[in-house]
Amino acid sequence: MKRFIASLAVVLLSLGGLFQATSAVFEETVKVAGSSFSVATSFDGGGGPPPPASSNTALKMLADLSLGHVASNLSDFVPGSSFENISPTWISESPIKMYNTGTELLDVVASADYISDVDTLRDDIYVEISAWDDSNSNGVVDAGEEGDSFGRDTILRLKNDTFPLGEIAPDETKGYILRFDGVGLTEVNQGMSAVYDFTFTGFGL
Template identity: 35%
Template sequence: MKTLKKFAYVYGLLMLVVITTVGVTYAAFTDKASVLGATFSAGSADIKLLLDITKGVETSNLAEDLQGPTFSGIGPNWSADYLMKVYNNASSTLLLSSASNYETATDPDELRSYIYVEPFVWNDNGNGLLDAGELGQSYGKKTIVKWKTEGLSLGQAATGEVKALVLRFSTDTLPDTKQGKSGVFDFVFSSAGL
């Protein structure tokens, strides 16, 4: 019995030494490092419209909404330009697009089917006027109906970029039944981060 106890004691001691040796060896050849408290902030797709197109991007000149223009005297082969600037206030490059927004109640006589919009790049010199040579590339021409259902892509805008645009509104033909009629439409500018 004494031999069995001695054997168990020696065996236990030997196992303790082996486990300790393996543990020390493992600890000597392993290590761990941690990154703690990683913070992630999502960027924003923030665009603003310039209230006064001759001024810069100071906070007092930026708006989410602008009062739209009033066009009168519309007839066959009519055309008028609306000058505007969109500012990328986001932390990344944005893809800009535009669409019309209306309800049939605001255009009961369906002028939307006869009025076209054609956005252009405006190579503005800063004076707020569309001078000769400043009209750039067209983004396409659509009726207000197609502008709502299909939209128009206006390309990219880098962080801090002001995108100057000319919205050219026009008609080809306009039936006599549309004389004296009016409609109200909103234009919506949207952005998506790239």
């Protein structure tokens, strides 16, 4: 069984839907690692550790979103973002791209891991994952490039209910937008912080 992991550290919400992969022959996993969230001390209006050496064979993340799938731009891990002074009206997005270097079709699912969350911000921060077609390949989410949403939920639900993101064919690159918001935050959460990894696993059948 092969695994490669892409981890993000952020306060993430779970996109709804369970994915059963009991028939999978192998797994490829990548991570966005060490996304961090810090809630503002009043409501007025990252990155994680260096990634380890690459060890996966098929599913990869693009380190530089404006570059193609050249070998030097492929990684099992990319650093997460750091979000500071977030509030109930806060919204921010993190675009990512994944590439299938293998010869098998991969069914991709997203999940979250808690690196540090003693205050359970995972209950209050939401994330939505959408398809992203970077039509001009500039690595920036421009108007008209965002596609269908795969769902929106709390980071807690993303941890407990793996979230399906569709298929990535061999030699195909797909982009996704992770959009976070603090709509669930209240004054009780002021000054709290958390770090999360976001993991994307490709199941080959």
